[in-house]
Amino acid sequence: MTNITPMAPGCLKGIRVLDLTQFEAGTSCTQVMAWLGADVAKVENTTVGDPGRRLGPNNKVDDPYFLNYNSNKRSITVNLKSPRGLEIVKEMAKKADVFMENFAPGAIERLGLGYDVLSKINPGIVYGQVKGFGEGSPYEKNLAFDMIAQACGGTMSITGDPNGPPAKPGPTLGDTGTGMLMLISILSALIQRAQTGKGVHLQVAMQDAMLHYIRNSFGITAKSGKAAPRTGAASNSGGNPPCNIYPCAPGGPNDFVYVYTSRGNPEHWPRLLEALGRKDLIGDPRYSTQAARVEHEAEIDAIITEFTSKRDKYECMRIIGAAVPAGAVRDTLELMNDPNFEERGIIQSIDHPTNGKFRMATWPVRFNGKPVPVKPAPLLGANSDEVLKDWLGIGAEEAAKLRADKITAS
């Protein structure tokens, strides 16, 4: 953990989360609760655990994918096929504030841990479920992954080159994007529970969650009566040049700078010209109004490219960004290696038992100026005995017997 900045104490201290999530849509949700101080007990099977641990074909250790979505949690392995194992999870449910799962449709109910069962054991439990498609959808029994949700939820249709096929947005919005909406609902339910004492059954579908992130495009459709188009690097709203990326030296795949002049800010255009060293064009009627700039977009692109193509993207961002909104296109390696993120605690380094030193993006919101502290993801079953003791008061002797009986493993 970086010690450059003091860390924020967790807001969710004292909240117990019974975490039966796997892969990303569910784990991203409980990950944030753990970052914010909740006690997240991740229940995994005794053999391989969360399949997200072993993503690559040759992985012998927990994949970075797993580390990124399971830090600050504790892992307890439980054989849910054994009656005693199932009983342990039900005992934990009695003590839990939150239950969270994202198995395939019907799986948690077949295990005997559906909302009807757990809400009888603990009427105050906030019970969250992420599925691919919503109850009542013709596809409610279908499996989904991030890309399926992004295909069916509209995000792909508005992403990519205008003359090419749909592209998948790189961010895993189907997974983490859905997990965040579930988390907002969980926290709201906890706030309500403080008044009523009653839990809530929360359900979200990954397809449905995608609609929340493309409401600008629905606005376009509301006005045009047509499907919102793909617009490459431009804004989906369109019609306001310059609003695009421009190539920079030395011409690598991500050597571009974004340049934008706001509709609401008529001074942006002359300010941009000044930054580009083209004061001679200020007042030129070919470019003076937004309508004129739409007409002369190709010339505008040439004027800007003339400047940007001779400079690297950071110099372009520095010069142009001081005048109008502008930003260098940054890739994941540049971001990960930028010391400013580590100084500010937005990226933190952890020491993982098998992966060694590992840098990871953390919760980006600062609390009273401080980032939240990040701890490594647990190895499979690393905290079984500890969680049994903390949650259920089970002592060392009984814990050893549970291990011997293969109810837990560590």
Added chain:
Amino acid sequence: MTNITPMAPGCLKGIRVLDLTQFEAGTSCTQVMAWLGADVAKVENTTVGDPGRRLGPNNKVDDPYFLNYNSNKRSITVNLKSPRGLEIVKEMAKKADVFMENFAPGAIERLGLGYDVLSKINPGIVYGQVKGFGEGSPYEKNLAFDMIAQACGGTMSITGDPNGPPAKPGPTLGDTGTGMLMLISILSALIQRAQTGKGVHLQVAMQDAMLHYIRNSFGITAKSGKAAPRTGAASNSGGNPPCNIYPCAPGGPNDFVYVYTSRGNPEHWPRLLEALGRKDLIGDPRYSTQAARVEHEAEIDAIITEFTSKRDKYECMRIIGAAVPAGAVRDTLELMNDPNFEERGIIQSIDHPTNGKFRMATWPVRFNGKPVPVKPAPLLGANSDEVLKDWLGIGAEEAAKLRADKITAS
């Protein structure tokens, strides 16, 4: 409002939000609080209000953009340049649980409504700020919009055709994606405040927030030591065909179906072959293992396209999706007109005073099986008197005087 499904009562009933947000990053955050039952008083200037109301050049009425991010709120206009106007907002801050703003860097402090001021008036206030770049970043004074955040935050670098330039993900992740992370922090701070009585100063940068949504790609970089690449419609993790879109009849810009076979599920491939009517290929060593399928990806694409190109995307989804993860690429018009979303309350219709009947995507999470109810966005200043009365006990006479003095307007 649709009455097909009963609506969930709001979890955040009784929470008062003093909302000085505009455009999207801030409004999306307070929008969800309003959907979930909070009393959101949107404070706007007396002349044009939130600039998001008038986005298009020819708009005489509130743009669909505004409607999408401001439903269920109440609008109060206040002239913040007048001492009495400023005093009113400070009086409201005394009564507020949450304050939220996303003006340009330094603007709210120049108005005299910075955290240092409001936390003295109300030590329990949860005070949220969204900016483009973080405090301590070299760009902390720069303006940002969604596309600038997506350029600088890495999401563009991993989106688009592998042989083309970066593309902007269509979803407005820089705005709504940031707003959701702020909201999670606000709700967590409210949970903590119930114990401590103390408020919190929350700050998030749109650039930093982008990192949260591309952690898979950081995992790729951790393993490869290289920037994560663009992969078109494929998953950024790569190397697991089929994992792509396939063209369907009749060949329109969004007539594609996504087909995926999971690494973790070796039965997916023979099941897919059966669905495609190609049982003859089950067991063929050219395709039997993941490694073999990587080698013969072009042939696999041809086998699937042979099937999909003769059928429409919904038929493809029905047949293939019954066997393996698969999903039709849907555009915003298809989604908006799909009655299933309205039946389930995921899209709801409102009657807006100037826009008429308007369908909008709503909060996708269901509470005890019910969606949240959506009400129209307020006209500028529509609720000034009502809010003055509810929050500050200001009666009709004083409210009329405030209007006459141009402190408020309606």
